[in-house]
Amino acid sequence: MVRAKITSKGQLTIPKKLREELNLNPGDRVEFNKVDDELRLRKVGPFDEAYHSSVEQTLNEWLSEEDEQAYAEL
Secondary structure, eight states: OOOOOBOTTSOBOOOHHHHHHTTOOTTOEEEEEEETTEEEEEEEOHHHHHHHHHHHTTOGGGOSHHHHHHTTTO
């Protein structure tokens, strides 16, 4: 088991051992998924990034100032 500490800004350093095992490099994107009481992280590949980027552009109705305020603490 590898442990890490969350900073006061909510940031987390992925330990070197895990970065190497997952081939995570500076600039790579990752995705977090909550499964029951676990938080899972995975590297996002180029296809995933392109897909999510294209879908994101269709969700403009969720980009209001009210939504930003409502979800600011997440």
